[in-house]
Amino acid sequence: MNISVVICAYTERRWDDVHAAVASVRAQRHRPYEIILVVDHNPDLLQRLAASLPEVTVVANAERRGLSGGKNTGVAVARGDVVAFLDDDAVAAPGWLAAFAKHYDDPAVAGVGGRTLALWPGSPSSAELRYGHRLLEGGEPAEAGRRPAWFPEEFDWTVGCTYRGMVPGPIRNLMGGNASFRREVFAVAGGFADGIGRSHHRRPLGCEETEFCIRLRQRSPRSELVYDEEAVIWHRVPAERARFAYFRERCYAEGLSKALVTRSVGTGDGLASERAHALRTLPRGVARGLRAAVRGDAAGLGRAAAITVGLAWTVWGYGVGSASGVRRSEEPAMVGAQR
Incomplete structure (x- = not known):
């Protein structure tokens, strides 16, 4: 199975991160067919990366x-x-692509996603990871930093990571920074x-992969998407995102993004997983935090409160996005990637 790996970069501030990501892909047990580094409207960075990584296909973002x-x-x-996607501030375990590849023997599988773990503040730098320092045998970082005590696992998606409640097997949508799809499905979906997901807009929007996965399943109902927790990557969480x-x-931006998603694919499919998470996983998380507080873990109360606030802010963002609409420049349009 030939797998192309796509990494999207946009800023010089992640120079070491990008090189660490590329090094981790090169170290895969399942050798990548090619590594494609897409630079987002930054000619200077494009030129520097092309010179620094001559064995990588470095191209400019041809779209918005x-x-x-x-x-x-x-x-x-x-x-x-x-086509597999890896965030530019993440590193993949050596078995990442192999875990993806094994699922594609099943012709019904259209996409496979993996488990994303956090590299919290205090973890090894990207330069150290790039050169193999402070790694355990098998490619696992020796340290993953320190998670804020108040930060609930149910909301790890806010830092781009797998969250409590995800179960291996069939899934509605994959997480964009650790995902793969048959190249042929882009001709279908x-x-x-354009207009959903991260850009240079001031709010940390997301959900471009959610909308894509739902649209794919709507157009090809027999296609399966699978979550495999053996396809592991580690995603860096800078200090400002741990606050x-x-x-x-x-959370508020996620609500806005979900409003865009539902305008594209409908509320039934667009909110099915979110309803289940809000009604089942989050109440259990609050109860878990309160029990921990009773047992003497004061941070448990903080986690319970964070879950409550996180849900409220997400619902608020969704309500604002649904009632007033998101600015015209952020409205989705299906472009590109058709072969």
Whole structure:
């Protein structure tokens, strides 16, 4: 199974992160067919990365600025049977691509996603990870930093990581920074929607992969998407994203993003997983935090409160996005990635 790996980059501040990501892909047991690095409207960075990584295909984002355009550009360039996506501030375990590849023997499988673990503040730097320092045998970071005591696992999605409540097996949508799809499905579903997901907009929007996965399943109902926790990556969480202020802002932005998603694919499919998470997983998380507080873990009360605030801010963002609409410049349009 030939797998092309696409990494989207946009800023010089992640220079070491990007190189660490590329090094981790090169170290895969299942050798990548090619590595494609898409640079988002930054000519200086494009030139520097092309010179620094001569064995990598470095291209400019050919579409509108943002993560969706970068991913669509990577898909258009890719030649592999499968296209895998890795965040530019993440490193993949050596078995990452192998875990993806084993599922594609089943022709019904259209996409496979993996488990994303956090590299919290205090973890090894990207330069150390790039050169193999402070790693355990098998490629696992020797240290993963320190999770804030108040930070609930149910909301790890706010920092781009797998969250409590995800179960291996069939899933509605994959997480965009650790995902793979058969290249042929982009001709069926179209590309990632322009106007959904990360861009240079001031709010940390998301959900471009959610909207894409739902749209794919709507157009190809027999296609299966699978979550495999053996496909592991580690995603860096900078100090500013481990703060409560960012947590609230990210939850609100997720609500806005979900409003965009439901406008594209409908509320039934667009909110099915979110309803289950809100009605089952989150109440259990609150109860777990309160029990921990009673047993003497004062941070348990903080986790219970964070779950409550996170849900409220997400619902607030969704309500605002649904009632007033998101700005015209952020409205989704299906472009690119059609072959």
